[in-house]
Amino acid sequence: MFRYSVQNRSGQLRNIATFLLISIFMFDGLAQSKSTENKQPNIIYILADDLGIGDLSVYNENGKINTPHLDQLAAQGMRFTDAHTSSSVCTPTRYGILTGRYNWRTPLKQFVTWGTSPMLIKDDRLTVADLLQQNGYKTANIGKWHLGLNWALKDSSQELEYYSGIKDKYPIEQLDYSKPLKKGALDLGFDYSYLLSASLNMPPFVYVENDKVVMGPIGISEQKRNENKYAYWIKGPISDDFKHDQVLPVFVDKTVSYIQENAKDDKPYFIYLPLPAPHNPILPIAPWKGKSNINPYADFVLMIDDLMGKIFKAVKESGEEDNTIIIFTSDNGCAANANYGVLKAKGHNPSYIYSGNKGSYLEGGHRVPFIIKWPEKIQPNSISDATICTTDFMATCADIVDYDLKDNEAEDSYTMLPLLLQEEGYNREATIHHSKEGVFAIRKGDWKLIVSPSSGLNAMGKPLKKLKGLPENILYNLKTDVGEHVNLAEKYPEKVEELKQLLIKQINDGRSTPGELQKNDKIDIPWVQAAFANNTQN
Known part of the structure; x- marks a missing residue:
């Protein structure tokens, strides 16, 4: 009798223990679920360089370049048909994205900065990275910067604080690559940065990680130009680890690693990924080289699409796809050096039905593809015909994290959140365009x-x-x-x-x-x- 009682009690104790363990796991699971539910969305902003709206097959029913990964992104999210950059060239658009303010309000009234131009964004200017960092985000910039950097110089008497005009730049022979930048992406709200100072055709040709040059230049890259101008860059210092045709894959691999390393973290992350492509130099590599049967530019677009698929796969495998916002757009229209003559002869128009291209005030200069996916909030395969501007990104982020923008912040930015949720409330009165x-x-x-x-x-x-x-x-x-x-x-x-x-x-x-x-x-x-x-x- 006594023995039976002990065994019975042991069984009861085991049952209680099992129940407690199950309860703990269930509670932990619910806690994790609640934590995931309450976590702000991860945000990945991908900015192509000189990609025309007609280069994505989802936008161009007559296009000859097939972009299945980006088409799938559109099918899973929202595609905007009337999206515009704040300028029809590189630097100004980047300024607008990161600050929510038109570039011509600054000293940058035309053209772009150089690889050795000083910082365009001033210290007292709130950026979207600052905003998100201050609201609990890990922030990363990976890719083409092109907003000016304050380089360390051999001669400190040459110091420049901020960009003040098109001729304002550091003498390239005066750069001291052994010292950290005086001002860089880390000063603008980014926790991590791996960048190229400007376009892929502008020296210096070195990688800069966390405001420090990864490897100093060991020589001079000779100016390169081929007969069709597909691959051209300016003569300048180049490091041993810098290969022009590998820069795009390097940035994509860095992005994938960042996603993998930060998956399931308590903190959401923001990745700003400005691609260096398909801007000149147009350098598709195997297996994409020659794949389009059109020209190198078309090959380069195919390469971008495939590499974007690599990023989308990493997000899916991270387990956080439903609560990750992915935006894909371009900084302006396609550039003339894509060789429009060859493209159009093959039946492909990067500007689609619009006139003009990069640099122009006409639609082809600044009307761009704009796709956004957010499975938790955005209805799949939805289309918006609202007129939006890339400056709207900052106010949208502020709305997502419930931040009230001050009067001197994001002066030209309107929240797109109502559009994404298919609600009333997007209040952009007009959009100002600006040419090269x-x-x-x-x-x-x-x-x-x-x-x-x-x-x-x-x-x-x-x-x-x-x-x-x-x-x-x-x-x-x-x-x-x-x-x-x-x-x-x-x-x-x-x-x-x-x-x-x-x-x-x-x-x-x-x-x-x-x-x-x-x-x-x-x-x-x-x-x-x-x-x-x-x-x-x-």
């Missing part, structure tokens, strides 16, 4: 006004030599003339005046969003100069 030469255009609804395209002056008041013989104002109705062929300015003078005054106001106010007026860096455009009298700083 500094020409302004404004878009509101179906109407687009290009102001003084051949006035002879850019936003710095400097001469424009290439643009001649154009009317003072060009007005298009994109609903009836998306190819921008018929100028309606004389027919609708009241629309010209309405849009011009709105453009002047949004420039003069120092912001296009509601809020306290802000100051711009000096702008000397004749048709708005009077309006700037009380709103400029030198």
Whole structure:
């Protein structure tokens, strides 16, 4: 009897122990589930370089380049048909993405920075990386920087604090690669950084990790140019670990490793991945070289698509796919050195149905692919025809983490979250476009006004030599003339005046969003100069 009682009690104890263990595991599982549920989404922002909207097969029914991985991203998320960069060239768009502010409010009024230009973003300017870092995110920048870096110099008397004009750059022979940068990505809210200073055709050709040069240059890379200009770069210092045709795979591998290392972490992560491709030099490698049967540019696009698939796979395998936002877009339209002649002869137009390409105020210069996937929130295979701008990224992130932007933060950024959730509340009144030469255009609804395209002056008041013989104002109705062929300015003078005054106001106010007026860096455009009298700083 006694023995039976002991055995019975032992069984009861085992049952209790088992129950407790199961309860603990269930509680732990619920806790983990709750933790995952309450965790802010991971964010991966991928920025292609000089990729046209017509280069993705999901956007171009007549395209000859097949992009299955990016098409699948669109099928799993939302595709925007009317997305625009804030400029039609590299650096200005990057500034807008990271700050939520138009670049022409800074000293950068035209063109781009160089590999040795000083930092464009000032210390007191909040970036999206700052915002996310301050709200519990791990932040990483991997890829083409092209926003200026304050290099350490052999001669400290040559120091430059910030970018102040197109000729403002450090003498390349004065760079001291053995010392950390004076200012770099880590000063702008990034915990980790692995970057190339500018475009793949601009020296110095070295990798910079966490604001330190990975390997100093051992020689000079000779200027390279082939007969079709597919592969061209400027002569300059190059390190032994820098191979032009391997830079894109290196950045993708770094990104995959970062995703794997930070999967399941308590903290969400933000990866800003500005690709160096398909910008010149156009350098597809095996197995993509020759794969398109079109030209090297088309091969390069295929290579990008395959490598994006590698990133998407890493996200899926991380176990956090449902709560990871992936954005894929481009910094401007396709560049002419992609060889449009060959592409069009094969039936492929990188600009799709739009006029113009990189550098232009026409749609092909700044209307870009924009795809966003967020399985927990975005309905698969959804399409938005709303007019958005790449400056909107910062306000969207602020909305996601419930951060109230101050008046001097993200002055040209509107949250896209209502669009993603298919709700009311996206309030962008108009979008200002800006060309390589500094020409302004404004878009509101179906109407687009290009102001003084051949006035002879850019936003710095400097001469424009290439643009001649154009009317003072060009007005298009994109609903009836998306190819921008018929100028309606004389027919609708009241629309010209309405849009011009709105453009002047949004420039003069120092912001296009509601809020306290802000100051711009000096702008000397004749048709708005009077309006700037009380709103400029030198």
